[in-house]
Amino acid sequence: MADPTPPPTSLPVFDDLRAESDELDRLVAGLGPERWKLQTPAPGWTVAHQIAHLAWTDRSALLAVTDADGFRALVEKALAAPDSFVDEGAEEGATLPPGELLSRWRDGRTALDRALRDAPAGARFPWYGPPMSAASMATARLMETWAHGLDIADALGVTPDPTDRIRHIARLGVRTRDFAYTVHGLPAPAEPFRVELASPAGELWAYGPQDAAQRVTGPALDFCLLVTQRANRADLALRADGPDADHWLGIAQAFAGPPGAGRPAKGDGAP
Structure with missing residues (x-):
């Protein structure tokens, strides 16, 4: 009997987001605790803040895809403190031990990857701006992962090789x-x-x-x-x-x- 469960969607942007995240993971996975504290070009943000921000935003995106009501509550919280909401999320995660922070980021992005691939065709999800499709959500996450990865690479004195991603x-x-x-x-x-x-x-x-x-x-x-x-x-x-x-x-x-x-x-x- 055939499996009635449809296979997960595999769009190029989903695969490229996963590859971009994995590349950044390899860059930070072996860092000692002191290097997580290095300052990046973003004022006040260390390497840990950058990864914490990615983890926080991945989990926000997961909420948008899987729990519209829960995401709506998150938006209301953001509107109540528009000038500090993003920084607070990064600050909270940056206080975690590096291993725990890294695990949180890995778990969140893995869950988001699956949710985006499993999303119904044509579905649109709420976001802080206009609603987005699964492909658009993945594109936004790839952009942030790439950009914040550059900040981390700068702090570590590394120049990443650009890719067609x-x-x-x-x-x-x-x-x-x-x-x-x-x-x-x-x-x-x-x-x-x-x-x-x-x-x-x-x-x-x-x-x-x-x-x-x-x-x-x-x-x-x-x-x-x-x-x-x-x-x-x-x-x-x-x-x-x-x-x-x-x-x-x-x-x-x-x-x-x-x-x-x-x-x-x-x-x-x-x-």
Whole structure:
């Protein structure tokens, strides 16, 4: 008799999220207790804070996928303390012994991976912004895992090799163009832009009409660093043709929430 249980969904973004998380896990798994206390580029956040934040957000996403009422209560808590909610979650986890924190992150991301793969086709889940599909949720988690992993690598003096897993982040960065204008209280341009990015493997990733007047070109890695605000535009090899495209690169962000402060240019004294 055939098994009536449908097989879990396997989308590329699910597999890439798992691979990105596993790579970061390998980076921190062997760290001694003192190295978990190293400061990262995020002010006040250590390596432990970064992993604690990922664990906290993974569990929030799991709640959104599996318990809408429970997630709604979490949102109400966030609205009651909008300026400290995220930091409190990171601070709480960072106080745990490294082994316990690492186990918490592993358990949470494993449960989320299964929940996303088991989600019904077409389902949408609540989030702090608009509801998201399982693929969109995984994309957001991959973006955060990659970006916070960069912060950890910086603290450890490591330069990760870029992979084509960042294609999901690049696409998200393009899709959130209008969002960046919204969070800055500005009207978004009416016409679409052309974005052409060179992938780490040397492929061309292109978005938007070929004949668009406003264009952005450059390495995909640099674009992803920009939209996650992990590097200053002055340090990146991105080119904007057209005033609107140029303006966008000054405000771009692919993450939810208010505009971030960004990172200072290396020429301005940043490490």
